[in-house]
Amino acid sequence: MKEQLEKLRHEALNLISGAADFSALENARVRFLGKKGELTAILKQMGRLSPEERPIIGQLANAVREALDEAIETRRQALEEKALSERLVKEELDVTIPGTPAKMGHRHPMSIVLQEATDIFVSMGFSVAEGPEVELSEYDFDRLNIPVGHTVREWQDTFYITEDEAVHLRCQTSPVQARVMEKTQPPIRIISPGRVYRKDEVDATHSPMFHQIEGLVVDRGVTMGDLKGTLNALVRKLYGPETKTRFRPHHFPFTEPSCEVDVQCFVCGGGGCRVCKGEGWIELLGAGMVHPKVLRASGIDPDVYSGFAFGIGLERMTMLRFDIDDMRLLFENDMRFLSQFQGV
Amino acid sequence: MxxxxxxxxxxxxxxxxxxxxxxxxxxxxxxxxxxxxPAESIKNVVVGRVVAMERHPNADLLWICQVDVAQEEPVQIVTGAQNVSVGDLVPVALHKSLLPGGVKITKGKLRGVASQGMLCSLSELTLDTHDFPYAIEDGIFILQEDCKPGDDIRPIIGADDxxxxxxxxxxxxxxxxxxxxxxxxxxxxDTELKLPDITPVKGTGDIREHLAVEVENPELCPRYTARMVKNIKIEPSPKWLRQRLRAAGVRPINNIVDITNYVMLEYGQPMHAFDYACLEGGKIVVRTAREGETMNTLDGTPRALTPDMLVIADLHRPVGVAGVMGGENSEITENTKYAVFESATFSGVSVRKTAMALGMRTDASSRFEKGLDPENTVRALERACQLVEQLGAGEVIGGIIDVAAPAQEPSRLPLDADKIRALLGADIPEEFMVKTLVKLGFEVENGIVEVPSWRGDIEHYSDLAEEVARFWGYDKIEPTLFADKTGMGGLTEEQALTRQADALCRALGYSEIYTYSFTSPSDANKISLPEDSPLRSAVTILNPLGEDTSVMRTTSLPSMLQTLAVNSNHRNENVRLYEFAKVYRPCGGTLPEERVMMTFGAYGDMDFYGLKGAVEALLSGLRVKDVTFTAERENPSYHPGRCALVRSGDMVLGVLGEVHPLVAKNYDLDRAYTAELDMSALVACRDKEPRYVPLPKYPAITRDLAVVCDAKTPVGELAACIKKAGGKLLRDVTLFDVYTGSQVPEGKKSVAFSLTLRADDMTLTDEHADETVKNILTALLDAHGATIR
CATH class of the missing domain: 3.30.56.10 (Phenylalanyl-tRNA Synthetase; Chain B, domain 1)
Incomplete structure (x- = not known):
């Protein structure tokens, strides 16, 4: 029996280590170690052995079983490793083939700039107020110190809805100032983005409908210095911390003192170029201290409170930001245009 | 200016x-x-004297001139002009000279004869006979100025400015x-200001013997002043005056007209001169035009006047449109002997409206329309008379006619330095404020500021603050932030939700568009709105730029379809768009209701379910609750079989579907898909914020269930029926197949759902599951005649 076992061990180990694949290995396992396998068959003959031989042979049989188990496991691992490395080779891809397109939408460039500006103001404690676009002349004109007879009230400048001129399409976002002040006592700190309308024919720099971002701060002791500080903060966040601004005296009916704010041309750095038309400065927005008549017209005492207001043209900011040279592109919505502003 | x-x-x-x-x-x-x-546009052009001339041997019309330009030798210049004689002083463009318009002159040969430059005509120096009335248009400019050979031409022609x-x-x-x-x-x-010293010319005689002025509409003409001049000698103005007018962009005409223009430029007060002989009845009446009156203005154009226009008339007829332009019938001519100078103030609004109605904005009207200072009228008038004397243009008649409303008291306000400093946030000394205001013509005494008559814009301390700040320097005001005044900013729920929706749309592959809020009334037809649709009643612009932009949109669909069409025309493939589009719906009040419609549009690689999937994802991403879709067959803009109303509970959120083929055709589109959702309804229908629910402790059982039912039965109704019958064990119902074809009888369909069943307190057995499925099948049979397949 001993020879039988040794022979079995020898033969089995050869077969196992030579098994070419998992099924050959399994066949070998069944053949030698299965319930009806050869080792079992040999062990069934144990009864015929003498009591002295039995433990010796038993030990040997166990050793053979262990050896075979171990060999099978070793072989199985080797086969697995081989199979894996074959699979990895077989599965190699050409990584230079483009990926499967994931469909992503695009933000309109004006939304990009609007959200940026909104976030900057919100971080400075502003809320976002809204107001109607079909507006009463009371809010858009009367309360803003634009008296009857003022040129912006002309029918050639403003779109009218009623013959008596009481209702028109607002020509600025400023009526929201009046609406907010009417409802809220200071402190007030709002911006109000929205659509405005003026009777301009469509061309590369004009549109009868465009967007503004209005700003209004009213409180005790608000100064022109605060106006400068706030707008500087906006400009530096939008165009970089080194951007220089220039506050230039100007005139608006609803602010006094008034100014226009220029930024140093970010294309040429102030030396003069095509974008700034050689001036080195680009006009960005209008602003000023809220006119006392405007405060009073909406129920705020100008002897107690002061404030500043500003209005920014969103189209202009967007066009400057992305070097867009024709305003019509913003309202045509050609995908070839819209898809250019990814990742901003 | x-x-x-x-x-x-x-x-x-x-x-x-x-x-x-x-x-x-x-x-x-x-x-x-x-x-x-101007000095930089002319270089190396000097005065020369023609010292010798001979005919060109090879050209009959050319002259060879020897010109003394104060160099060692005369220069030789060939000219084709025929008006030059020996001894003439002429402008000479030397070798390497520059003329206006970037014209460069170099030496060369003309028909074989060397020419070292060019003799210049008036037009080559951008001048004309109005600048130098003694010169001629066609030919060389023969100078009659006090100059000598070699002199720079620029100061002589006024180009040194x-x-x-x-x-x-x-x-x-x-x-x-x-x-x-x-x-x-x-x-x-900070330099000294010297104003012209005007001593009124006394004159001889009395204007009242010749002229009477009556102002019928004092509210439109607060002040009318006039003086007269006799024995007028019409001639060109002197050179200094002509050059100043030219520099200001005004064409010199003759001494009397030039004086009125000069005074307007100098004082900002438009003036007019009438030929007295043309004023019938020796009378000027300032009145509104009579119905049907007409008049030719100075530019020779006939003007139909209307009763809302203010005119200057004589006894019978208009002789000028007040503040806009004089009439041809009373124009100053060579034969004028007596002239009336008018210096008046007219209502700015009235002048503007008249100028606009006549379509003629003039230098005068553009000044009057801003509202001029009545005090300035007499100063200007006296200045004009002074110039008449100075120029020897005529003799001033004594007296002045001044029809004026009582003069306004100068306005006074306190100089509150502290308030000005506080408003500006700048520590500006009071002395600086006083000095600045005085420089600008204000009088400051004992802390009271008297505003000059020409500064009608100054009413309040903030106006004074601006005057001070302008000259202190806006750039010297220190930028500050109101950091100590804390405020809470932020977005409202709707604003924040809009941003979230915006991000979701892009994640779903849709791109944002901005379209005009005004549209064409014909859009209603293009999207097949019924005649009685309330959406046909729109806010109408009374003075639109054109029909295409004449109504405020009541629906966002046409703009979206139009944009899809634009993209389709550009052959952009697989386009998916969205817009937060405001619509404006009249609601009986003074102002319309303005609503934001989230609008989607797509074509190309898209179908009904593709768009519906995006809408479902959006609504779920915004936590809109109880969303259902039901067939909508009545919306005329949509395919009757491919349109759904979207609801949250009972509230309609909007509509989605395939655009009706006829509507699509109106926009040259093939198949297009759109959805319109009311943003405020989405906000109103949001579910409350989720709270954590413990993860299931017991396993779920899944069962697939295929039933055969009438082909018309909506799957949504089957699913609702299953949910109701499934009770609390049924956790999820997912459709995985809808089939019609050979395996299913005609008129029927097979619908397969995957059901997930689970209990929170025990592991379900097959018996539990079987019982639930049995209940579901019973319900499906009862409600829809559906049987298990």
Missing amino acids: RLSRKWLSEYTNITASSKEYADRMTMTGSKVEMTEE SIVEFEITNNRPDCLSMIGLARESAATF
Whole structure:
């Protein structure tokens, strides 16, 4: 029996280590170690052995079983490793083939700039107020110190809805100032983005409908210095911390003192170029201290409170930001245009 | 407003370079638009004297001139002009010279004869006979000026100037004048201001013997002043005057007309001169035009006048449109002997409306429309008479006619230095404030500021603050942040939700568009709105730019379809768009209701379910609750079999579907898919914020269930029925197949769902599951006649 076992061990180990694949290995396992396998068959003959031989042979049989188990496991691992490395080779891809397109939408460039500006103001404690676009002349004109007879009230400048001129399409976002002040006592700190309308024919720099971002701060002791500080903060966040601004005296009916704010041309750095038309400065927005008549017209005492207001043209900011040279592109919505502003 | 630096130097002495002048004036509020340097457009052009002439041997019409230009030798120049004689002084463009318009002159040969430059005509120097009435248009400019060979031509023709073009804001009509700008300049550069010394000319006789003035509409003409001149000798104005007019961009005409223009430029007060002989009845009546009256203005154009226009008339007929333009019938001509100078103030609004109605904005009307100072009328009138004497243009008649409303008291307000400092946030000394205001013509005494008559824009301490700040320098105001005044900013729920929706749309592959809020009334037909649709009643613009932009949109669909069409025309493939589109719906009040419609549009690689999937994802991403879709067959813009109403509970959120083929055709689109959702309804239908629910402890059982039912039965109703019958064990119902075809009887369909069943307190057995499925099947049979397949 001993020879039988040794022979079995020898033969089995050869077969196992030579098994070419998992099924050959399994066949070998069944053949030698299965319930009806050869080792079992040999062990069934144990009864015929003498009591002295039995433990010796038993030990040997166990050793053979262990050896075979171990060999099978070793072989199985080797086969697995081989199979894996074959699979990895077989599965190699050409990584230079483009990926499967994931469909992503695009933000309109004006939304990009609007959200940026909104976030900057919100971080400075502003809320976002809204107001109607079909507006009463009371809010858009009367309360803003634009008296009857003022040129912006002309029918050639403003779109009218009623013959008596009481209702028109607002020509600025400023009526929201009046609406907010009417409802809220200071402190007030709002911006109000929205659509405005003026009777301009469509061309590369004009549109009868465009967007503004209005700003209004009213409180005790608000100064022109605060106006400068706030707008500087906006400009530096939008165009970089080194951007220089220039506050230039100007005139608006609803602010006094008034100014226009220029930024140093970010294309040429102030030396003069095509974008700034050689001036080195680009006009960005209008602003000023809220006119006392405007405060009073909406129920705020100008002897107690002061404030500043500003209005920014969103189209202009967007066009400057992305070097867009024709305003019509913003309202045509050609995908070839819209898809250019990814990742901003 | 164009300003000549040379002219300016008469009032105040400023030596700054053009750039510095422009920069500093801009920063004190007089914005410089442009600076012109005529001197730089002419180089190396000098006076020459023709010392000898001979005919060109090879050309009959050419002359060979020897010209003394104060060099060692005369230069030889060939000219084709026939008006030159030996001894004439002429402008000579030498070798390597520059003429206006960038024309470069170099030496060369004309028909084989060397020419070392060019003799110049008026037009080559951008002049005409109005500048030099003794010269001729066709030929060389023969100089009759006090000059000698070798002199630079530029000072002689007035090209040694620097012209500054200002943008003047509406509140400062006083700056539409040399004196106004001189005042601003002197305050900017802190130089002395010298104004013309006007001593009224006494004259002889009395104007009242010749002329009477009646103002019928004093509210439209607060002041009308007039003086007269007799024995007029019409001739060209002297050169200094012509050059100043030219520098200001005004064409010289003759001495009397030039005087009125000169005074307008100098004082900002438009004036007019009438030929007295043409004023019938020796009377001027300032009145509104009568129905049907007409008149030719000075430009020769017939004008139909209307009763809302103010005119200057004689006894019978209009002789001028007040503040706009004089009439041809009373024009100053060579034969004028007696002239009436008018210097008046008219209502700005009235002048503007008249000028606009007549379609003629003039230098005069653009000044009057801003509202002029009545006090300025007499100054201008006296200045004109002074110039008449100075120029020897005629004899001034004694007396002045002045029809005026009582003069207004000058307005006074306190100089509250502390308030000004507080408003500006700048520590400006009171002395600086006083000094600045005085420079600008204010009088300051004992803390009270008296506002000059020409500064009608100053009413409040904030106005004074601006005057002070302009000259203190806006740039010197320290930027501050109101950091100590805390405020809470942020977005409202709707604003925040809009942003979230915006991000979701892009994640779903849709791109944002911005379209016009106004559309064409014909859009209603293009999207097949029924005749009685309330959406046909829109806010209408009374004065639109055109029919296409004449109504405020009541629906966002046409703009979306239009944009899809634009993209389709550009052959953009697989386009998916969205817009937060405001619509404007009349609601019975004074103002319409303005709503934001989230609008989607797509074509290309898209179908009904593709768009529906995006809408479902959006609604779920916004936590809109109880969303259902039901077939909508009545919406005429949509395919009747491919349109769904979207609801949250009972509230309609909007509509989605395939665009009706006829509507799509109207936009040259093939198949297109759109959805319109009311943003405020989405906000109103949000579910409350989720709370954590413990993860299931017991396993779920899944069962697949295929039933056969009538082909018309909506799957949504089957699913709702299953959910109801499934009770609380049924956790999820997912459709995985809808089949019609050979395995299923005609008119029927097979619908397969995957059911997930689970209990929270035990592991379900097959018996539990079987019982639930049995209940479901019973319900499906009862409600829809559906049987298990």
